[in-house]
Amino acid sequence: MTDPSPNRPSPTNPEITAGQLLRFVWSRLGEMRVVMVILAALAVGGLAGAVIPQKQPAELYQDWYGGFFGRLVPLLGLDRVFSSWWFLLIGGILMVSLVACTRRLWRLSAGRWRIPTAEAAASRFAEDQATTFTAPSRDELLAPIGRAARRAGYSARDLGEHEGARWIHLSRFRWAAWGPALTHYSIFLIGMGALLGSLPAISVDTTAVVVEGETYKDPDNRMPFDLRLNSFEVRPDPESGGIENYYSDLSVLESGQEKLHRTIRVNHPLKYRGFYISQSSWGMAGAEATVTVEGEKYSVFFPLEPAGENDQGLQWRFQKDNAAVILPDRKTALVARWFVPDAVERQGRVEGTGSGVLGKPALGMSVVVVAEDGKHDIRDLRPIFTGQSAPIPGGEVTFERALSWSGLGIRRDPGVPLVWTGFVGCLLGMMLVFYVRTSQATVRLVVGEEGVSVSFATTGPGRDNEDMLRLRSALHEAFPGAGDMMDNPSGGDT
Amino acid sequence: MTQPSRGVWARVCRSLPPLDEIDRSIYRTIAFGFPLLTMVIITGAVWAQYVWQRWWSWDPKETASLVTWLVYAAYLHGRKQRNWGGGASAGFAVLGLAAVLFTYAGVNYLQSLHSYGLAHASPEGRLFGGFSGVSTAEALLTTAAFVLFLVAFALSAGNLARGVAGSSKTAQTAALAGLLALSVVLVMRMVDAGRITFTSGYDFSLWFVWGIVLCALVASFRGQGLALTAGLPLALLIAMYGYLYFPHKGHTALPPALQNKLWLHIHVSLAIFAYGALALAAGWGILYWIRQVAERRVGEAQVAETDTPTNTNG
Numbered sequence: 001m002t003d004p005s006p007n008r009p010s011p012t013n014p015e016i017t018a019g020q021l022l023r024f025v026w027s028r029l030g031e032m033r034v035v036m037v038i039l040a041a042l043a044v045g046g047l048a049g050a051v052i053p054q055k056q057p058a059e060l061y062q063d064w065y066g067g068f069f070g071r072l073v074p075l076l077g078l079d080r081v082f083s084s085w086w087f088l089l090i091g092g093i094l095m096v097s098l099v100a101c102t103r104r105l106w107r108l109s110a111g112r113w114r115i116p117t118a119e120a121a122a123s124r125f126a127e128d129q130a131t132t133f134t135a136p137s138r139d140e141l142l143a144p145i146g147r148a149a150r151r152a153g154y155s156a157r158d159l160g161e162h163e164g165a166r167w168i169h170l171s172r173f174r175w176a177a178w179g180p181a182l183t184h185y186s187i188f189l190i191g192m193g194a195l196l197g198s199l200p201a202i203s204v205d206t207t208a209v210v211v212e213g214e215t216y217k218d219p220d221n222r223m224p225f226d227l228r229l230n231s232f233e234v235r236p237d238p239e240s241g242g243i244e245n246y247y248s249d250l251s252v253l254e255s256g257q258e259k260l261h262r263t264i265r266v267n268h269p270l271k272y273r274g275f276y277i278s279q280s281s282w283g284m285a286g287a288e289a290t291v292t293v294e295g296e297k298y299s300v301f302f303p304l305e306p307a308g309e310n311d312q313g314l315q316w317r318f319q320k321d322n323a324a325v326i327l328p329d330r331k332t333a334l335v336a337r338w339f340v341p342d343a344v345e346r347q348g349r350v351e352g353t354g355s356g357v358l359g360k361p362a363l364g365m366s367v368v369v370v371a372e373d374g375k376h377d378i379r380d381l382r383p384i385f386t387g388q389s390a391p392i393p394g395g396e397v398t399f400e401r402a403l404s405w406s407g408l409g410i411r412r413d414p415g416v417p418l419v420w421t422g423f424v425g426c427l428l429g430m431m432l433v434f435y436v437r438t439s440q441a442t443v444r445l446v447v448g449e450e451g452v453s454v455s456f457a458t459t460g461p462g463r464d465n466e467d468m469l470r471l472r473s474a475l476h477e478a479f480p481g482a483g484d485m486m487d488n489p490s491g492g493d494t
Numbered sequence: 495m496t497q498p499s500r501g502v503w504a505r506v507c508r509s510l511p512p513l514d515e516i517d518r519s520i521y522r523t524i525a526f527g528f529p530l531l532t533m534v535i536i537t538g539a540v541w542a543q544y545v546w547q548r549w550w551s552w553d554p555k556e557t558a559s560l561v562t563w564l565v566y567a568a569y570l571h572g573r574k575q576r577n578w579g580g581g582a583s584a585g586f587a588v589l590g591l592a593a594v595l596f597t598y599a600g601v602n603y604l605q606s607l608h609s610y611g612l613a614h615a616s617p618e619g620r621l622f623g624g625f626s627g628v629s630t631a632e633a634l635l636t637t638a639a640f641v642l643f644l645v646a647f648a649l650s651a652g653n654l655a656r657g658v659a660g661s662s663k664t665a666q667t668a669a670l671a672g673l674l675a676l677s678v679v680l681v682m683r684m685v686d687a688g689r690i691t692f693t694s695g696y697d698f699s700l701w702f703v704w705g706i707v708l709c710a711l712v713a714s715f716r717g718q719g720l721a722l723t724a725g726l727p728l729a730l731l732i733a734m735y736g737y738l739y740f741p742h743k744g745h746t747a748l749p750p751a752l753q754n755k756l757w758l759h760i761h762v763s764l765a766i767f768a769y770g771a772l773a774l775a776a777g778w779g780i781l782y783w784i785r786q787v788a789e790r791r792v793g794e795a796q797v798a799e800t801d802t803p804t805n806t807n808g
Contacts, residue, residue, distance in 0.1 A: 032575045036568055043564040050557040050601065082552040194550065205548065242747020266750035267545055276547040411547040419549060423536045430529040 029093070030100035038097055041090050049081030095191045102184040112177035112440070115169055118162035121442045121459075130457040131472065134448075141452060142168070145443055148478035152471035154441070168443040172467055179432025186425030193418030204275065204412040211285040211405045215253065223275060223410065226253040232282060232404040234357035243357065246279050248406040274412050281407030284316045287339055287363050288403060293329055293395035300325045302336035316341060324368075331370050334397060338364040341402065343385070350383040360385055361402040367392045439468045443475075503791040505657030510720065510785040513580060519718055520583040520778045521573060523709075524590070527771030528566045534765045535559050541757035554601040562593035566772075581786075584779035591728070591776030594769055598702065599735065602695065627744025629686075635679045636700075640733050642672030643707060647726035654723055661714055661722045669714075669722055673707050680704065687745045692762040693752050696743050699736025701762070703729045705770025713774065724777030732773075 016024075028034050052073060053060075061079060062070030077084030116124065142158065149156040149170045159167040197203050208216040210229040217226045230249040237244035245265040252260040252272055264270045269278035286303040302325070307317040318336045326333045340352040342359030350362045362383050369377045381390040381397065389398040432438075444455040456475060458468055510516070538556065543549040550556060569586035572578035628636075649665035680700060683691045691697040710725025752758055 032571065035571060039564045039568045039571075043561045043568075046557045046561045046564070049552060050554040050561070054552070237747060240747030243750060245750045269547060278545075278547050280546065409547055413547070413549075416543065416549065419539075423539070427529070427533060427536065430532055434525045434529050 026100055029097040030104055035097055035101065038090060038094050042087075042094060045081055045087045045090060048078055049087075052078050052081070054082070055080060091191070095188060095195075098184055098188045098191070102181060102188065105181040105184055109178045109181040112438075113174055115157055115171075115174075116159065116442075118159040118167040121159050121167045121169060122162045122165070122444075124459050125442055125444060125455075126457045126459070127455075130444075130455040132453055132455045134451045134453055141445060141454065142166075144478040145475065148474040149471065152474040153467055154439075154471055164446065166445040168445070170441040170443065170471065171439070172471075173436050173438040174440065176432040176436040176438035179429045179436070181429075182425055183429030183433060186422045186429055189422035189425065190419050191422075193415035193420075193422060195415065196418060197413040197415030202412075202414050204410060206410050207280050208408045208410055209281075209283075209405050210408060212403045216408070218410075222412075224254070224273060225259065227251070227277065227408065227410075228253055228258075229406050229408075232406040234282065234404075236355055236357050236359075246282055246406075248279055248408065250277070250408075269409075276409070276411045278409040278411070279406070280409035283405050283407075284339070284341060284358065285403040285405040287318075287336060287361070288400045289334070289363070289365075290398045290400055291327060291332075291334060291392070291395065292398075293327055293332060293392070295395075296328070298327055299400075300334060302339075304339060314341070332393065333368040333370075334392075335366045335368060336363065337366055337380075339402070343383075345385075358402060358404055361399075363399045363402075365390070365397065367397075369393050437467050439471075441468065441471060502655065503788040503795070506654060506784065506788040507792055508657040509654045509659050510781060510788065511659075513782060513785055513789075516778055516782045516785060517579045517583045519713075519721075519724075520587050520775050520782065521579075523713070523771050523775035523778060524566060524569065524583075524587060527768050527775060528563075528570060530764050530768035530771065531559075531563055531566065534761060534768050535563060537757060537761040537764060541761055544757060545751050555597060558593065558597035558601050562590060562597050565590045565593050580782070584782035587772075587775040587779035591773055591779075594772050598698070598769065599739075627742045629682075632679055632682050635675050635682070639672045639675035639679065640730070640737075642668045642675060643703075643726055643730055643733070646672060646722055647730065650720070650723040650726065654720070659719060661719050665722055666711070666714055669707060669711055669726065673704065673711060676700065676704050676707070683745075689748070689755070690759055691745065692758060693748060694740070694746060696736050696740035698762070699732055699740070701766045702769055702773075703733045703736070705766040706732065706773045707770075709767070709770040709774045710777075720781060721774065721777075724781050725774040726777075727780075728773045728777055 053064075056079060058070075058074050058079070061073040064070065065073060073079050077086060081087050145168060146156045152172075154170040154172045155174075157169045157171075159169050161167075197205075204222050208227065210216045210227065212229055212232055215226050215228040228251040230251060232249070233247045235244040235247060236242070245267075247263050247265050249263045250261070250270065251258045252262070252270075260270075260272060262270050264277060264279050266279045269276045271277075283306060284304040286301050289300050289302070291298045291300055303319045303322050304316045305319050307315040309315060316339050318339065323337075324333055324335045340350065340362045342353045342355045342357060343350050343362035344353055344360070345351075350364075353359065362385050364383050365381045367379050367381060369379075371377060381392065384390050384397075384399045386399050386401055389396045439458065441456060441458045444453075444457075446453045446455070456472070511519075535556075538559070539549040542551065542556075565586065569578065569582070569590070572582060572586075646661075646665045646669035649668065650661045653659075653662060653665070680691070683697065683700075692701065706725050706729040710721045710729070713721035713725075
C-alpha cells in the first residue's frame with residue numbers, strides 16, 4: 001500500500017530536506033504507537049534503576065552480578081540510570097512527544113468545547129445513529145426539548161436553521177472537554193520544572209557534612225552566605241523508645257557576621273535567601289581528648305566512622321589510619337580502641353545503653369610507651385566518660401567531648417513553582433477526564449407532511465453514558481403522544 | 495451423556511457476565527483508580543519536598559510508583575486512541591497489579607527511603623510468628639475478619655461454580671461483617687498507638703485489605719455482582735502476606751521524617767483507595783480470562799458433541 005503522506009520522500013524525489021525530516025519526526029512523535037514505545041522504554045529503564053542499586057562502586061556490581069553482568073552494569077549506565085544519557089534522551093523524547101500530542105489535543109478539545117454552528121452540527125450529524133420520532137408541530141417542541149434537556153442535566157442551545165431543518169445543541173459539562181489537553185500540558189510543565197531544577201547554573205542540590213563548631217563555605221560560591229554548626233543533638237523519645245528528632249543549631253554568617261541563628265530539625269527546614277537548609281543526616285565525627293605529659297598539654301582528636309548497626313543501635317569505630325597519635329615527646333603514643341556513644345557503668349564494667357544516640361559517651365584507649373632500649377610497653381587505660389581522666393606515664397589523658405557531624409541538605413530549586421503548577425493542572429485535568437461525565441447531542445427538527453420529524457444523535461464523547469441515557473428517556477417522556485422512537489444507538493465506551 | 499468439563503465450564507459461562515461487560519468493569523475500575531494513583535504520587539512528591547526539599551529522588555518506591563503509573567497510562571491511551579479492550583484490558587489490569595505489588599512489597603527488599611516497611615519484619619525471616627505484640631481481642635477480631643472474607647469468597651465462588659449469576663446476599667453480608675471487624679481492628683490499633691497507624695508494613699497490609707474489600711463491596715452493592723469474587727482472593731492474599739511477613743505486629747516509634755502527619759495521612763489514604771481499586775480491576779481481569787477459557791471449552795465441547803454421531807456412524 002502506498003503512503004500518500006507528503007512528508008515522505010517519493011520514489012521520484014528521493015531527497016529528504018531537513019524540514020521534511022523534521023515534519024516526519026514531529027508527526028511520528030505524536031503517534032500512539034510511538035508514545036507506547038516511549039512509555040515502555042521509560043518504564044523498563046525506571047524499573048532497572050529501581051532494582052539495581054544506584055551510584056555504587058563498580059567492584060560492588062561485580063560482586064553482586066558476577067563478572068560479565070557486573071561489567072555490563074556500569075558500561076550501560078545502569079549504575080546511574082536516572083542521569084544516564086539514554087534515560088535523559090527518552091525523557092526528552094517524551095517531552096517533545098507530549099508537545100506534539102498536546103497540539104493535537106488542544107485542537108480536539110477546542111472543537112468539542114466550542115458550540116457548533118448549525119452548518120457544523122448538520123455536517124457532524126450521524127444519520128445512521130439517530131433516534132427519530134414524529135411530533136405534531138415544530139414550534140411547540142422547542143420549549144419541551146429545553147425542559148427535558150435541563151431535567152437530564154443538559155443545557156440546550158438553538159443553533160438556528162440550516163438546509164430546511166432546525167438544529168438544537170445539547171451539552172453537559174462541555175468545559176470538561178479541556179481535560180485531556182490540560183493533563184498533557186501539565187505533565188509537560190512538570191517535566192520542564194524538573195529540567196529547570198536540574199540545571200547546575202541556577203539550582204543547588206548538595207549535602208554539606210559539617211562537624212560541630214565548624215563553618216561550611218560553598219566551594220562553588222553559589223551560596224551568598226556561610227553556615228556554622230554550633231551544636232548537634234539527637235533527642236530520644238522516652239515514650240516511644242525511638243528518636244524524637246535531630247536538631248542542628250545553626251548560625252547563618254555573611255562576611256563573618258551572624259545574620260540569623262536558628263535550630264533546624266527534620267520537617268522544619270530553614271529558608272534563607274531562596275535556599276532551603278534541611279536536616280538530612282548525622283553521624284559521630286570523633287572524640288576529642290587532652291593529654292598532659294610532664295607539664296605539657298596536647299589536644300588530640302580521633303576521627304570516627306560508622307561500623308554498622310546491631311541490637312545496641314548504631315555502632316562507631318575509630319578510623320584505622322587515624323586511631324593512634326604519637327605525642328611530641330616521641331616516647332608516648334595514644335591508641336583509641338573503642339567508643340560507645342551512650343554508656344553506663346555497671347559493677348565496674350562500662351556497657352552501651354543501646355540507645356543509638358549520643359548520650360553519655362565512653363572512650364577506651366591504650367597507651368604505648370617506648371623505652372630507651374626500644375621496647376614497647378602497651379597498657380590498656382580504664383574506660384573514661386567525658387570530663388573524666390585516666391593516668392598515663394608522666395601525666396594523664398582527659399576525654400573532653402565527642403563531636404557529631406550534621407548532614408545539611410542545601411537546596412535551591414527554581415523549577416518547583418512550575419512543578420507545583422503542573423501537579424495542580426494534572427490533577428484538575430484528570431478529574432475532568434475521568435470523574436466528570438461530559439456528553440453532547442444534537443437534535444434536528446424537520447417539518448414533513450405527517451408532522452415534525454425529531455432526530456436525536458450524540459456527538460463526541462459520552463455516547464452511551466448514563467447521562468445520555470437519561471437525556472434520551474427525558475426526551476421520550478417529554479413527548480408522550482409522539483410516535484415510536486426508532487432507536488439506532490451506537491456502541492462504544494463512555 | 496453430559497460431559498463433566500462442559501458442565502462446569504457452561505455453568506461458569508452462565509454465572510459470569512459477558513466478556514464486554516467484564517471489560518467495561520475493568521476499564522471503569524482503572525479509570526477510578528488511576529487519578530487516585532496520580533494523587534498518591536503527587537502528594538508523595540509534595541511530602542518529600544517538605545521533608546527533604548527534593549520532590550523527586552528516584553528512590554526505588556518513587557520509581558516503582560512511576561512505572562505503575564506508566565503501565566496504566568499506556569493502557570488508558572490505548573483504550574482511548576485504539577479502542578483497546580478485552581484481552582488488553584485484562585492483561586494490563588494484571589500487569590498493573592504486579593507493578594502495584596512490587597511498589598508495595600517488592601521495594602522492601604531494595605535500598606529505599608521507604609524501607610521502613612520492614613520495621614516489623616522478622617530479621618531472621620521467621621514466618622508464622624502469630625499475633626505477637628497485639629492484644630488477644632485484636633488478634634481474635636483480625637482472625638474473624640479474615641475468616642469472614644474467606645466465607646464470603648467461598649460463597650461467591652460457589653455461585654460461580656453452580657452457574658448462579660452474581661454474589662448472594664449471604665456473601666455480601668459476610669464480607670460486610672468482615673469489613674466492619676477489620677475496621678474495628680484498625681480503630682483499636684489507632685487508639686493503642688495514639689495516632690493514625692499508616693506507617694508500618696503490617697498496618698499498611700491491613701489497610702490494603704480494607705481498601706480492596708471496600709471497593710469490592712461498593713461495586714457489589716452497585717450492581718456488579720461478581721465484584722466480591724474478583725476482589726476477595728487478592729484481599730486474602732495480601733492479608734496472608736501481612737500476617738506471615740510481619741511476625742511482630744505491635745507498634746514501633748515513627749522516625750522523624752514520618753512525623754509530617756498531614757501529608758503522610760493524605761498520601762497513604764489515597765494509596766489505600768487507589769491500590770484497592772486497581773487490585774479489584776486485576777480481579778476482573780482474571781475473571782475475564784476465566785470466562786474466555788470457559789467459552790472456549792464450551793465451544794470445544796459443543797463441537798465434540800456435534801461430531802460424535804458422525805464419528806459413531808462412520
